[in-house]
Amino acid sequence: MPVLNAVGRVFASEVEVLIVGAGACGCSAALAANERGAEVLILERDAKPTGNTSLSGGQIPAAGTKLQKAAGLLDDTPDILARDLINKAHGECDVELATHIAAESARTIDWLVDRYRMPLSCILDFRYPGHTKPHMHASPSCFGAELLAVFLAAIGDQEIPIATPAPVTDLFADEDGYVQGVRVTRPDGKTEDIGCSALILACNGYGGNKEMLAKYIPEIATAHYHGHVGNQGDAVRWGEELGASIKDMGAFQGHGAVATPHNIHLSWPSITEGGFQVNKSGLRFSNENQGYSEQALKVLRQPDHVAWTIWDDRCQKIAMTLHSHVEALGAGAIKQYTTVQEMARMIGCDAKTLSQTLSEVADIALGKKKDALGRDFSTHRPLVPPYYMAKVTGALFHTQGGLEVNKEARVLKKDGTPFPNLFAGGGAARGLSGPSDWGYLSGSGLLMATNLGRLAGEAAAALVKR
Numbered sequence: 297m298p299v300l301n302a303v304g305r306v307f308a309s310e311v312e313v314l315i316v317g318a319g320a321c322g323c324s325a326a327l328a329a330n331e332r333g334a335e336v337l338i339l340e341r342d343a344k345p346t347g348n349t350s351l352s353g354g355q356i357p358a359a360g361t362k363l364q365k366a367a368g369l370l371d372d373t374p375d376i377l378a379r380d381l382i383n384k385a386h387g388e389c390d391v392e393l394a395t396h397i398a399a400e401s402a403r404t405i406d407w408l409v410d411r412y413r414m415p416l417s418c419i420l421d422f423r424y425p426g427h428t429k430p431h432m433h434a435s436p437s438c439f440g441a442e443l444l445a446v447f448l449a450a451i452g453d454q455e456i457p458i459a460t461p462a463p464v465t466d467l468f469a470d471e472d473g474y475v476q477g478v479r480v481t482r483p484d485g486k487t488e489d490i491g492c493s494a495l496i497l498a499c500n501g502y503g504g505n506k507e508m509l510a511k512y513i514p515e516i517a518t519a520h521y522h523g524h525v526g527n528q529g530d531a532v533r534w535g536e537e538l539g540a541s542i543k544d545m546g547a548f549q550g551h552g553a554v555a556t557p558h559n560i561h562l563s564w565p566s567i568t569e570g571g572f573q574v575n576k577s578g579l580r581f582s583n584e585n586q587g588y589s590e591q592a593l594k595v596l597r598q599p600d601h602v603a604w605t606i607w608d609d610r611c612q613k614i615a616m617t618l619h620s621h622v623e624a625l626g627a628g629a630i631k632q633y634t635t636v637q638e639m640a641r642m643i644g645c646d647a648k649t650l651s652q653t654l655s656e657v658a659d660i661a662l663g664k665k666k667d668a669l670g671r672d673f674s675t676h677r678p679l680v681p682p683y684y685m686a687k688v689t690g691a692l693f694h695t696q697g698g699l700e701v702n703k704e705a706r707v708l709k710k711d712g713t714p715f716p717n718l719f720a721g722g723g724a725a726r727g728l729s730g731p732s733d734w735g736y737l738s739g740s741g742l743l744m745a746t747n748l749g750r751l752a753g754e755a756a757a758a759l760v761k762r
Contacts, residue, residue: 299537302468302476307491311337312760313753314478314492316464316530318345320440320742321722322498323447324404324749325756326456327412329496332757336456337490339480341463341499345448347524348500348694348723349745352440353563353618355419356746357431357739358401363409364430367418372429374398381728384426384587385735389544389728396703397728397747404747405433412450415442421614422565424738425587432739438563439619440742467495467534473709474716493717494756497707498749500723501695502529503548512545512697516733519596520559520691522551527694531724535699538715541708547696547729549736552584552591553605554691555629562605562630562686563618564588564738570661570676571607573688575599578645578653583671589729589736592690602689604643606654608679624686633683642685654679694741696727705752719756721748 313329315322318340326336359377364370378398382391408414419432435442451458459480466479468489477491502508504525509517535542552573553562567573567584573591575581575598582594595603607615615621624630633639636654640647658678660667667673699707699720706714707725722745729735 299467299469299534300479302470305468305476305489307477307489310477310491311335312493313496313756314339314490314494315496315498316478317347317498317500318448318458319347319349319498319500319722319745320443320447321745321749322496323451324746325496325498325721325753327450327454328750328753329757330454330456332754332761334757334760338451338456338458339462339464339478340458340460341526343461345444345458345460348527348741349444350441351523352742353438353620354435354440354443355432355438355739356405356416356742357427357737358405358433359398359429359431360402361405361433363405363416363418363433367420369418369430372431374401376429377401377431380426380428380431381737381740384737385728385730388730389735390726393703394728397743400747400751401743404750407750408746412446414446421617422568424564424568425585426737437619438617464530469538472716473538473718475718493760495718496752496756497531497534497699497718497720497724498722499530500524500527501698502532503527503692503694505529513548513695515593516548516550516692519592520554520689522554522559522561522691523694527723531720532698535707539709540715541700541710541712543697543700543726544729544731545697546731547727547735548733549693549696549729549741550589550592550733551691551693552588552595553688555624555686556602556689558624558627558629560624560627560629561620561691562624562688563615563621565614566605566607566611566621569607569611569614570673570679571605571611572657573603573605574643574650574653575603576643576645578640578643578650580653580669583669585671587734587736588738590734592692593733595688595690602687604685605688606639606679606683606685608681608683612684630684630686633685634681639683639685694723696729696736698724698726701725701748703751704755705748706755717759719752721745721752
């Protein structure tokens with residue numbers, strides 16, 4: 297991933313705004329720049345755009361949207377969303393950026409829905425950990441591939457060109473950090489150099505790069521990776537060569553309920569609505585509802601790096617509104633049981649121990665005792681048979697560290713000044729999770745992808761049109 301000297305370079309073709317990556321971030325950037333009259337080209341490494349967007353749950357947090365108001369949710373505000381983001385990260389994120397993204401969130405959702413017919417609606421039947429209001433806006437089956445299909449249709453309708461497969465291998469920049477173009481290396485080895493007036497990096501993080509994971513996040517490096525293999529850390533490596541500020545490289549979004557060996561994640565209502573997890577001894581080991589991201593390492597620390605998630609029909613009905621859970625059920629990862637003894641045999645644990653665990657959770661839910669692990673079960677009644685159970689492990693979904701950006705999504709140098717014409721968003725940019733896994737507020741990935749994408753596109757278009 298070298299940065300090549302641009303002095304004297306002549307490009308056979310040039311474009312005003314060049315975007316690397318055709319996921320939610322890249323498409324948002326392209327649509328926003330195109331609206332403002334900029335000439336746009338998207339370069340996508342794969343033959344067909346997929347990326348982490350298509351693997352996601354298709355849910356975007358926002359506050360004060362038209363959809364929320366139409367649903368009667370009149371008390372959610374950007375200040376509340378900002379507080380939730382900052383509190384989840386223990387105040388260790390870029391507070392100014394978190395506040396700005398929260399303030400822009402409704403504008404982004406309204407823009408996508410009104411102008412590009414994004415099929416979003418408010419999630420009202422449950423809340424993820426850390427969401428003090430119903431912030432989530434989701435596609436019909438909570439599936440990111442649905443969103444990406446609409447993004448790509450909008451790109452087609454606007455006649456914005458996408459080059460595929462077109463992996464960018466090199467940047468051309470001068471000594472001041474002005475990016476003059478990129479080099480595309482095709483699968484057959486042929487190269488093409490393309491000039492640009494502004495470059496937007498929307499090529500996600502480094503979850504698919506084992507060497508970078510071992511360097512920055514060794515505790516999750518050997519876990520199952522549930523993201524796109526093309527996330528090789530290109531943006532970070534270019535940024536390092538250019539002298540960019542790179543922060544929170546130890547941050548990531550994990551998931552503590554990926555069915556194994558199926559590698560399909562359960563939807564989190566299986567936990568939020570009163571479900572819980574046990575290890576191979578039939579014992580609970582954590583406050584499962586602090587967040588699905590930090591739960592990944594907690595599960596991986598259990599014997600054999602596995603746990604069993606247990607829930608009931610009340611949880612199941614809500615969980616089945618999410619695509620991944622439907623997929624897990626269809627794959628046979630989720631089983632139904634009528635007795636504790638049946639579940640104990642499947643786990644291989646003592647039935648009395650597992651029965652005692654369920655009794656203790658029931659007592660906590662009924663207010664008879666407090667949970668030694670710190671979870672509040674009182675908002676839901678105790679689980680009742682039939683039970684559902686799945687064997688799960690912890691997994692890495694995507695990294696959260698990356699290029700530091702300002703409120704226009706402009707990449708910052710180590711001295712805090714912006715590069716002349718370089719922008720980044722989504723997983724290529726530093727997220728709002730702080731330094732670790734516990735700071736990820738559910739939906740933050742698509743929140744940063746869509747908002748930073750739009751902001752980058754707007755700013756890049758303004759830059760090239762001056």
